[in-house]
Amino acid sequence: MSKTALITGATSGIGKATAELFAANGINLILCGRRQERLDNLQSALGSKTNVLTLNFDIRDRSAVSEAIGSLPDNTEIDILINNAGNAHGMDTIDQGSLDDWDAMLDINVKGLLYISKAIIPQMVERKNGHVINIGSTAGKEVYPKGNVYCASKHAVDAINQGMRLDLNAHGIRVGAVNPGLVETEFSDVRFKGDTDRAENVYKGFQALRAEDIADIIHFVVTRPYHVNIADLVVMCTAQASSTIVNKNL
Numbered sequence: 001m002s003k004t005a006l007i008t009g010a011t012s013g014i015g016k017a018t019a020e021l022f023a024a025n026g027i028n029l030i031l032c033g034r035r036q037e038r039l040d041n042l043q044s045a046l047g048s049k050t051n052v053l054t055l056n057f058d059i060r061d062r063s064a065v066s067e068a069i070g071s072l073p074d075n076t077e078i079d080i081l082i083n084n085a086g087n088a089h090g091m092d093t094i095d096q097g098s099l100d101d102w103d104a105m106l107d108i109n110v111k112g113l114l115y116i117s118k119a120i121i122p123q124m125v126e127r128k129n130g131h132v133i134n135i136g137s138t139a140g141k142e143v144y145p146k147g148n149v150y151c152a153s154k155h156a157v158d159a160i161n162q163g164m165r166l167d168l169n170a171h172g173i174r175v176g177a178v179n180p181g182l183v184e185t186e187f188s189d190v191r192f193k194g195d196t197d198r199a200e201n202v203y204k205g206f207q208a209l210r211a212e213d214i215a216d217i218i219h220f221v222v223t224r225p226y227h228v229n230i231a232d233l234v235v236m237c238t239a240q241a242s243s244t245i246v247n248k249n250l
């Protein structure tokens, strides 16, 4: 029987590419985001390949999260949860950073991930079946200048990933993280608040990862046999060696 995956942040970048690849492989989809037009477009584009439901909610809003999950048909069984929604907001030294940006990153990347996990994991525990993939980052493995709070949010994802794996082990639920380095998506547009020149500059002069590269890895992770759990995976483009070392002469 086909599996069902719920993907947060499916309207763009890594989440969208994952939705497209999962659809091509017959995985049923529940796609989440806030941009309704993009959710509608995904439903039309992927609906002929697999079953697609869409949910529009802000992951920061815990009532909206539980209402959205509660609105799914009664017989919905989510086999795979891709905790992907997230962004960086701003890039400033710690003395210059904006409190609104800090709230956004911690509320979305950390608390939002927890809200959706809390809405779905108990059903997995009851069924003793499930697979959770947390999208972390190299920013969760090291800290770079002006990355302070974004890095903190992704270090939290790293800790939550480990904690989930420990706590869900007794229930046979697989938990793992995929931690990408630089991926060219709308990520930097969001980080730099629509300053497209600054955003494009992040990926200039080298071949960054594409959203499709990460989708491919996520699909690999979820298609391993049940006894294989990819617990923690870091992936960078060849030009990148760390958050601050990127070879632009390849």
Ligand code: NDP
Residues within 6 Å of the ligand: 008, 009, 010, 011, 012, 013, 014, 015, 032, 033, 034, 035, 057, 058, 059, 060, 084, 085, 086, 087, 088, 108, 135, 136, 137, 138, 179, 180, 181, 182, 183, 184, 185, 186, 187, 188, 190, 211
């Ligand atoms: P994008 O900006 O392209 O996508 C972000 C997604 O998150 C969108 O679908 C957006 O949907 C959703 N999202 C953002 N805020 C909210 C919110 N408040 N409520 C619900 N959904 C929200 O970025 P990426 O695809 O690059 O990022 C996806 C994940 O990958 C993030 O967790 C990011 O931290 C991580 N990552 C990205 C890297 C990169 O270099 N790009 C590298 C390492 C990790 P909508 O706006 O419709 O709500």
Ligand code: 8X3
Residues within 6 Å of the ligand: 136, 137, 138, 139, 147, 180, 181, 182, 183, 243
């Ligand atoms: C995104 C990668 O290096 O911009 O998580 O923080 S980085």
